[in-house]
Amino acid sequence: MNYTRLYKILIFSLVFASTTLVLAQSRQEKRKKESIEQLQKHIKYLASDELEGRQTGSPGEQLSASYIANEFKKNGLTLLGDNGFQKFTMTQFRMASDECVLRINSMPGAGESIPFELNKDFYPLSPTCDYDSCTAEVVDVGYGIVSEKLEKDEYAGAEVEGKIVAMRLGYFGQSENPHSELANFADINTKVNTAISKGAVGVILFRNDTNEKAPSGKLNRSVKPTQIPVFYFAKTKPFPRGLTVTMKSKVVAPTAIGHNVVAFKNNHRKKTVIICAHHDHIGYNEYDNSRYRGPQAIHNGADDNASGVAAMIELSKQVQKWGLRKNNYLFIAFSGEELGLLGSKFFTKNPLIPMDKINYVINIDMLGRLDSSKKVLTINGVGTSPLWKDVLSKLENDTALVKVATTESGLGPSDHASFYLEDKPVLHFFSGQHRDYHTPDDDEYKINYEGLYNSIQIIKQMICHTKKKKLTFSKTKDISPGKMRFKVTLGVMPDYSFSGEGMRIDAVTKGRPAEKAGLQRDDIVIQMGDYKVKDMMSYMSALTKFKKGDTVPVTVSRKNGTFTAKVTF
DSSP, X not given: OOHHHHHHHHHHHHHHHHHHHHXXXXXHHHHHHHHHHHHHHHHHHHTSGGGGGGBTTSHHHHHHHHHHHHHHHHTTOEEOTBTTEEEEEEEOOOEEOTTOEEEEEEBTTXXXXXXXXXXXXXXXXXXSOSEEEEEEEEEEOTTOOEETTTTEETTTTOOOTTSEEEEESSOTTTTTOTTOGGGGGOSHHHHHHXXXXXXXXXXXXXXXXXXXXXXOOSOOTTSOOOSSOEEEEOOSSOOOTTOEEEEEEEEEOOEEEEEEEEEEEOOOOSOEEEEEEEOOBOTTTTTSOOSOOXXXXXXXXXXXXXXXXXXXHHHHHXXXXXXXXXXXXXXXXXXXXXXXXXXXXXXXXXXXXXXXXXXXXEEEOSOSOOOTTTOEEEEEOTTSSTHHHHHHTTOOOOTTTOEEEEEOOSOSSSTHHHHHTTTOOEEEEEOOOOTTTTSTXXXXXXXOHHHHHHHHHHHHHHHHHTTTOOOOOOOOOOOOGGGOOOSXXXXXXXXXXXOSSSEEXXXXXXXXXXXXXXXXXXXXXXXXXXXXXXXXXXXXXXXXXXXXXXXXXXXXXXXXXXXEEEEEO
């Protein structure tokens, strides 16, 4: 045997293998570098001052939509809708006009009418109709509460069909028993809906005494108006019997146009995977959803959600190269997310592909601030299909780069919730909250591009591992928004990546109840008053039990032990 020749072959093989590995690593590093450069390019533009915070319906939002459509087109996707845009109308605000009227037409024993002054004696409340008027007799229905469960009916014996009902705010005995079950039937919307169901043509609410807090006169733009006038009357005495009143509700409600951006990779398959991210942000804080309390400033939203859009654009380019042919892929940049998931709700009601063809939905919202020490990427919605946990078990992941945490629920304050409510399996990818969330400090230079790139690789694997699978939907244990009525806030930002017992605080807002009570970042709330806090669900449930002015013992776990603070809401 020629050992010299064998030795040379072995050395050559080792050198070749080593060279091949080095070249492969070099190519991988090159691809990574190019990908990060593209991510940076997208975020720098989308989060620039030029776009002025991408408020839904603004010129900056339209620039954002045009940029994304152009990138989709460059990546070989087919633009759907109106050249890539799916437009929807949104209400910018609602405001009482000076045509609003509340007038007593006749007093017992007197013939003259009595007009009241808008914004002094009365004002419309959010459920009021945008335009309607009525003249009718007023019927006092006490607190206006009806509950079969509690055997309570304050309409019993009253004939209110075609009449205006007057009722007190809250419920009887509220100050003595603020946690009564009656509270579930005493909110204004419930009272108004009950009055409408009884045939009332108008509602007037008033306080039982002057110590009670009057309801806000700011009309909520997202509340769907009823078909009847609903006014607050700044008096504390009920109307006399036989009184006839005129109500006229003229509300100004200007609108704007939001822009979803929709593009399609058509592989001519029966099922379609949706990959989405919202591209709107909160502009100059026109709708009061900023945590910032300083002078007016642009909220650029680099992490929220230029980072998610950049990741989606990058995935739209890469999906062409992965050989994924068993699904179609629909990419959507939603608008109006910050104003209540407006764009995604509109899409599910007006889909550009049949809803029954959707296999599952990947939603990317805030992927750009992976904590450099914790390195936790949270994947929400893993309970929405039995297959998700199996797919997660197949991830090839270097935990030194990214650690994956999961939650089950398909609900949450982002666009995946709109699809979950349509019985679609969903996942939401989220790199975590931070102190700059919904402030003008959420800027591009703070993006963790290494973390963003590594998180995208996790999303890529999830997509690739499901390329041949048809996912079935599972309903998860969710917090019911209809039962969560918050009258108070602790003034903290929860750490959504925390998987231990309790609610860990990720940030404390200056001047709010938690800060005043001495609570700090990384404190873990384990009990509020009589209510144990085991997770986010029980924390949110506990908050609903308190009202403004309550002082509550809050038990907190800190590194050096457990203590109880007195929190005044």
